[in-house]
Amino acid sequence: MHSVRSRYVTSAVETVGPARLLTMLYDRMLLDVDRGVEALQSGDRVEASTHLQHAQEIVAELMVSLQPDGWEGGEQLMAIYRYLLAELIGASAHGDADRARTCRDLVLPLADAWHAAADELTRAAAPAALTVPVATTDAVMGARLLGVG
Template identity: 50%
Template structure:
């Protein structure tokens, strides 16, 4: 790994280690949306290996987000149901090589991402 790549990796690590819980959630949502968009693009291009990789990473992020929910928050059950739906749909889109199902996930994730960003900004200010 060259010096520039090591510096980038170190910066990413420092960003994560120093981030607030709200910032961590927004970082996860940003990456989730990116993975799903890349997965869809790869599916549409017929690059099944890349699509698989992107969509599996997206599934891991959804599992992490779901696992971070606590039962003491009133919205946990509803959000967990959304995450369960996303996880099932991402798996189906990947196995079925279906970019339309992947697009459905993207369309569900984007407003959630925006809402989390808004909440993080509201609590920071």
């Protein structure tokens, strides 16, 4: 049963456009941070570490796929990613739920902005307009980061 679901989700990830993949990664990062905070609050640092490390992997992939020279604001977004990665590592290493919550507070407006941009691109429905400058993550990597495949 799990493999059927996994194949379905992997297939779905492989067929989405870059804008949708980016929003899916942000959503998964928020979920990972939320789960990490919950685990820290319940005293389960091992579980928290698993979730926060997955969030770190997503940030690292976003950093690798970001082309900071390709658009205005790219360098600033890279600086945010670097800060976020350092804070996620610190939250995990020190078992700091408040620090993890701060990471979530940083990610949420970014996720909202990318969702709004993706929605706008979808409404525009122009095939050439569906290019988002940061989503060069391939489908296999995207599926792995989303927890499938």
